[in-house]
Amino acid sequence: xxKEIIPAGQxxxxxxxxxxxxxxxxxxxxxxxxSSWIALILAVLLTLPxxxxxxxxxxxxxxxxxxxxxxxxxxxxxxxxxxxxxIWYTLHLGSLVLRNYGEFSKTVALTSTPMLAPMLxxxxxxxxxxxxxxxxVGRSAKFLLLFTLAVIVVVQLxxxxxxxxxxLQPLLDSGWGPVFQDxxxxxTFPFAxxxxxxxxxxxxxxxxxxxxxxxxxxxxxxxxxxxxSVRNLLVLGPEILSSLYFPSxxxxxxxNIGDFLTRIxxxxxxxFVTSLFIKVSLCLYVACQGIARVFKLESYRSVVLQTGLIMxxxxxxxxxxxxxxxxxxxxxYKIYALPFQVFIPLLLWITAEIMAHRSTGREEDVQ
Amino acid sequence: xxxxxxLIYVFIVWLDAYGLLKQGKKRDFYMxxxxxxxxxxxxxxxxxxxxxxxxxxxxVRFIQQLF
Amino acid sequence: MKGPASRLLAVLLxxxxxxxxxxxxxxxxxxxxxxxxxxxxxTNKADNNIQMTVEMVDTQGGLQxxxxxxxxxxxxxxxxxxxxxSMISITGRKLFWSHAKVIIISEELAREGLxxxxxxxxxxxxxxxxxxxxxxxxxxxxxxxxxxxxxKTIISFELAQMMRDEKFTGTAPVVEIWDxxxxxxxxxxxxxxxxxxISEVNGQKNERVAGAAVFVGDRMVGKLxxxxxxFTLFAKNDIxxxxxxxxxxxxxxxxxxxxxxxxxxxxxxxxxxxxxxxVSTLTHTGLDEVMSTVDLNGKESIQAIExxxxxxxxxxxLAVIRKVQREYQADIFGFGKxxxxxxxxxxxxxxxxxxxxxxxxxxxxxxxxxxQSTAKSSRTIKLGD
Numbered sequence: 001x002x003k004e005i006i007p008a009g010q011x012x013x014x015x016x017x018x019x020x021x022x023x024x025x026x027x028x029x030x031x032x033x034x035s036s037w038i039a040l041i042l043a044v045l046l047t048l049p050x051x052x053x054x055x056x057x058x059x060x061x062x063x064x065x066x067x068x069x070x071x072x073x074x075x076x077x078x079x080x081x082x083x084x085x086x087i088w089y090t091l092h093l094g095s096l097v098l099r100n101y102g103e104f105s106k107t108v109a110l111t112s113t114p115m116l117a118p119m120l121x122x123x124x125x126x127x128x129x130x131x132x133x134x135x136x137v138g139r140s141a142k143f144l145l146l147f148t149l150a151v152i153v154v155v156q157l158x159x160x161x162x163x164x165x166x167x168l169q170p171l172l173d174s175g176w177g178p179v180f181q182d183x184x185x186x187x188t189f190p191f192a193x194x195x196x197x198x199x200x201x202x203x204x205x206x207x208x209x210x211x212x213x214x215x216x217x218x219x220x221x222x223x224x225x226x227x228x229s230v231r232n233l234l235v236l237g238p239e240i241l242s243s244l245y246f247p248s249x250x251x252x253x254x255x256n257i258g259d260f261l262t263r264i265x266x267x268x269x270x271x272f273v274t275s276l277f278i279k280v281s282l283c284l285y286v287a288c289q290g291i292a293r294v295f296k297l298e299s300y301r302s303v304v305l306q307t308g309l310i311m312x313x314x315x316x317x318x319x320x321x322x323x324x325x326x327x328x329x330x331x332x333y334k335i336y337a338l339p340f341q342v343f344i345p346l347l348l349w350i351t352a353e354i355m356a357h358r359s360t361g362r363e364e365d366v367q
Numbered sequence: 368x369x370x371x372x373x374l375i376y377v378f379i380v381w382l383d384a385y386g387l388l389k390q391g392k393k394r395d396f397y398m399x400x401x402x403x404x405x406x407x408x409x410x411x412x413x414x415x416x417x418x419x420x421x422x423x424x425x426x427v428r429f430i431q432q433l434f
Numbered sequence: 435m436k437g438p439a440s441r442l443l444a445v446l447l448x449x450x451x452x453x454x455x456x457x458x459x460x461x462x463x464x465x466x467x468x469x470x471x472x473x474x475x476x477t478n479k480a481d482n483n484i485q486m487t488v489e490m491v492d493t494q495g496g497l498q499x500x501x502x503x504x505x506x507x508x509x510x511x512x513x514x515x516x517x518x519x520s521m522i523s524i525t526g527r528k529l530f531w532s533h534a535k536v537i538i539i540s541e542e543l544a545r546e547g548l549x550x551x552x553x554x555x556x557x558x559x560x561x562x563x564x565x566x567x568x569x570x571x572x573x574x575x576x577x578x579x580x581x582x583x584x585x586k587t588i589i590s591f592e593l594a595q596m597m598r599d600e601k602f603t604g605t606a607p608v609v610e611i612w613d614x615x616x617x618x619x620x621x622x623x624x625x626x627x628x629x630x631x632i633s634e635v636n637g638q639k640n641e642r643v644a645g646a647a648v649f650v651g652d653r654m655v656g657k658l659x660x661x662x663x664x665f666t667l668f669a670k671n672d673i674x675x676x677x678x679x680x681x682x683x684x685x686x687x688x689x690x691x692x693x694x695x696x697x698x699x700x701x702x703x704x705x706x707x708x709x710x711x712x713v714s715t716l717t718h719t720g721l722d723e724v725m726s727t728v729d730l731n732g733k734e735s736i737q738a739i740e741x742x743x744x745x746x747x748x749x750x751x752l753a754v755i756r757k758v759q760r761e762y763q764a765d766i767f768g769f770g771k772x773x774x775x776x777x778x779x780x781x782x783x784x785x786x787x788x789x790x791x792x793x794x795x796x797x798x799x800x801x802x803x804x805x806q807s808t809a810k811s812s813r814t815i816k817l818g819d
Contacts, residue, residue: 092422108559112460116413169775239619240612254612256564295398302395305383306402313409317419328423332430 006203008213010138013145014278015197015217019190020148020224021279022100025272027247028229029185029330032178033238034168037230039182044222046183047191050342051214053349054194058201058210060352066198066286067293073351080294082344087290089340090196091311094283096329098123098315101276103322108249109269119315122273126281127308130288131301134203137281144274151271152224156231158255158264163234188334190225191218192341199286245322284308369414376407468527471504472536472590474575475551477543478510484543484551485510486517487576488529489590504588506579514554531561535594537611538568538630540575544647544654549618552652556615563612566597569647569654571631578630578641589641593630596643600628604667604676604693605660606643618652621785622770625649626666629657648762650789656762658754665754668715668747668801669767671698678719678803680743682726689739690723694806700772704780710796711769713751717801719743721808727817736805743803752799765792 032039061069066086071079101122102115110118129137194214204210228248232241235251244250252265288300288307297303319325384403387396412419474487487508507524511517522528543551555561570578582589600608606628617625629645644660658666667673673696682688696717703710721739758764770788774781784791 111559166771166775237616237620240616250563253562254564291398291402295394297395297398298392299395302383302387302392302399303402305379306399306406309379309406310402310409313406313413314422316413318421318423320421324423328427332423332427335430335433336426 004134006138011213013141017275017278019221042183043186055211090287095315123312167237372414467530474538476540476574536590538575548652601674624764691719692722748801
């Protein structure tokens with residue numbers, strides 16, 4: 001297959017939907033209570049320098065994706081090792097996200113359906129989309145983003161009568177400590193997960209466009225997540241918020257306009273599925289690209305079906321129940337994900353800069 | 368239920384791996400069959416309701432040891 | 435595979451998937467469910483467990499009758515969920531909780547502690563958290579639901595409708611379960627719930643919602659009657675309507691003021707080393723009734739009525755707050771939260787002893803009543819002989 005290139009607008013849609021992915025319904029870590037919006041703003045600010053580093057990598061290695069970069073910089077053996085780590089990370093992330101969806105549908109919507117059923121259907125859809133190619137994912141992302149934004153805005157407007165502004169008071173009640181903890185948690189999940197997009201850098205149109213794509217994607221997604229979190233906080237209040245698995249669902253269920261427009265929380269679950277679909281598709285695409293690069297396959301399309309099926313199966317047994325999932329997502333993940341999101345890319349960047357420096361120095365010597 | 372899984376996987380192997388062999392992509396075929404084997408064993412264990420150890424458990428233990 | 439054969443296969447596959455995937459895993463007919471309209475919970479002294487009475491909508495009424503039928507069922511058990519499921523053995527169908535509108539809890543059960551009965555209701559996915567909660571002032575809660583046999587209507591829906599119109603009287607708080615649990619969990623706020631009683635007039639029994647039950651934690655500790663509840667709602671900024679009666683100069687109740695809107699601001703102030711709470715209310719009213727023929731000027735002018743009403747309201751609100759402070763030590767007005775919001779440092783210091791602090795709290799109430807209009811007539815009815 002020839003090169004797949006998708007225009008910048010579609011890349012930005014993918015980035016936005018990827019980041020808001022499961023945070024739309026799972027919420028973010030809530031240890032700082034009513035100051036969680038401060039933690040969110042700080043997390044977005046913290047992500048921006050990381051995005052600049054990722055974008056720089058795109059400039060240093062035009063037309064290559066994460067795996068090519070790792071092999072080029074670290075050589076055959078160690079590079080391949082890092083690649084395997086990233087294959088595992090994206091596979092794991094995809095299963096995590098699928099499991100989020102499965103738990104959501106089992107807890108709230110379809111209680112008698114075994115969890116594997118909705119996960120399998122969404123998984124098959126993602127396999128099909130990735131097999132069709134990144135252009136398909138890009139186009140659907142653009143369309144789905146418009147739809148998701150429309151629904152989010154409508155729901156925000158409808159819940160305004162239920163806002164209680166005293167839930168935001170008092171400011172910084174628990175002090176700065178929990179706010180920083182929350183900031184670290186939100187930084188790794190969901191913002192810095194965009195490291196997965198590094199594996200798909202080959203689809204970006206031209207040399208410098210990574211900056212625009214990443215920064216605008218992160219900022220817009222940050223605004224959406226802050227809006228949704230603040231809405232949850234205003235409607236529910238910090239105490240109830242801390243006891244719920246799916247705060248957005250309960251917040252939307254409170255909407256009651258003239259006794260006519262009520263119980264719309266089921267319909268608002270649709271946006272969960274759309275952003276989830278893009279997130280899992282991207283994880284699947286990057287994982288398959290990784291396998292293709294490491295084992296020198298002709299095309300990633302050969303392994304899409306199998307990797308997808310592995311992802312779905314893994315999603316089923318990766319946790320025993322929802323409490324384990326909650327614990328992992330909010331306490332373990334922020335430490336486990338750091339090497340993949342921060343350390344290895346930093347190492348890659350520094351080594352790449354040194355190499356680029358040395359090679360330009362040698363060119364000057366030769367001349 | 369496990370029988371259904373086996374039948375579906377026979378169909379998948381025929382479509383996917385055999386299709387790759389016919390197209391002459393040798394390496395892809397090997398990789399695909401290895402992955403096929405892995406996913407088949409996972410799906411079969413799920414269908415037979417065997418307990419598969421979760422990969423997140425060692426990660427959790429490792430991180431908890433660090434702190 | 436190319437050509438028409440593969441197209442046919444694709445279409446066949448699509449049709450199969452449409453039919454099988456776009457449905458639900460299972461389905462239930464309405465005939466197979468009993469729709470619950472309201473629930474009453476009592477203590478069962480004989481077995482020392484809980485008795486649950488369920489008012490159900492009867493779906494077999496048929497299309498000829500205009501009224502919806504209903505059924506009532508009582509069962510006792512150890513846990514609420516246990517009873518709910520055991521009802522299947524009597525009704526033959528699973529109960530469907532999503533349409534329930536009302537929970538009535540007996541005073542005895544409320545005095546023991548409500549968390550054990552409320553947790554299931556807020557945790558289960560089928561039950562909805564916007565049901566109205568009542569405390570029955572009668573001997574048990576079941577009697578209230580039993581009224582449906584004499585009145586031939588579904589009591590629960592009637593009670594729900596009453597709650598929606600409650601804002602026009604303002605003598606009982608409107609409390610939904612999520613609101614109740616929220617107040618339980620928030621430090622610095624105590625919960626209240628409306629009281630239901632059965633009143634008998636001319637041999638006809640009716641349910642009457644008036645007054646409030648005061649809770650400390652999840653235990654009921656006392657009651658407030660209808661008038662006191664109105665002033666409590668003033669202090670909580672929960673008044674949306676209702677009537678204020680004002681005396682004339684000689685102390686005879688003469689005027690009725692219809693409350694159009696009311697706003698209460700609570701401000702904590704640290705004066706002289708002690709915490710003082712300043713409650714100020716601003717009420718816009720309309721003069722709707724003058725039960726005498728005097729002219730509305732001089733000592734009985736609008737101005738004078740306003741001033742009298744303001745002084746009266748101020749006194750009454752202060753009296754209610756003092757009563758709750760002394761007798762129940764329950765901060766049902768949310769003063770603790772107000773301190774928390776405006777002075778977080780001080781709150782952290784006194785949070786642990788808040789019930790004690792609340793008991794000795796210094797309160798200052800200022801009320802202002804503004805009479806915006808006198809409805810249709812500009813003067814009283816004159817006797818012209």
